[in-house]
Amino acid sequence: MKVNKHTHLGVYGLAKWQQSYLLIQKARGPYVGKWDLPGGRMEFGEQPEASLIREFEEETGLVPSKVSVSSSQSTVLQWEIQGEPEEVHHIGILYHVISLQGNQLQQIKRVADGHDSLGAEWFTSDQIKDMELTPFAKYMIDLCSS
Structure with missing residues (x-):
């Protein structure tokens, strides 16, 4: 069977x-149900930082006002889409969001955005220990915790 x-x-x-x-x-996607960093795909011709700001706002309702590149990571994963096997080489440019616009940081999109997110939420380190995280979320949280 072709992959x-x-x-x-x-x-x-x-x-x-x-x-x-x-x-x-x-x-949706291979990480459906898991907890991830806000973000996503860059649109054609879009600068990475502009993509991050757009995706972050779409998924959380908050707008990053200052970000800093932290790292790039990649992972290869296998899953099925519509019954067909698929391998994805997932590459992420990972940022620290240093500051967010506004003073209502608790007022986030806790409902689905109709695309990638089922909703956003703030979690403490203790809460995160028992959660299913995507590889990029785990990497960044571990980086911040060390």
């Missing part, structure tokens, strides 16, 4: 506020 293979490049950001991290729950 479809493709590469997905995205931008993702970790925001921290009052000892909590902002995560979204994935609505």
Whole structure:
């Protein structure tokens, strides 16, 4: 059986506020149901930072006003889409979200955005220990915790 293979490049950001991290729950794709960093695919011709700001706002309702590139990571994963096996080389440009616009950081999109997110939520390190995280979310949270 032929396995479809493709590469997905995205931008993702970790925001921290009052000892909590902002995560979204994935609505689709190989990580459905897991908790991830807000972010996603860059549109054609879009700069990575502009993509991050757009995706972050779409998924959380908050707008990053200052970000800093942290790292790039990649993972290869296998899953099935419509009954067909697929391998994805998932590459992420990972950012620290240093500050967010506005002073209503608790007022986030806790409902589905109709695309990638089932909703956003702030979680403490203790809460995160028992959660299913995507590889990029785990990497960034571990980086911040060390």
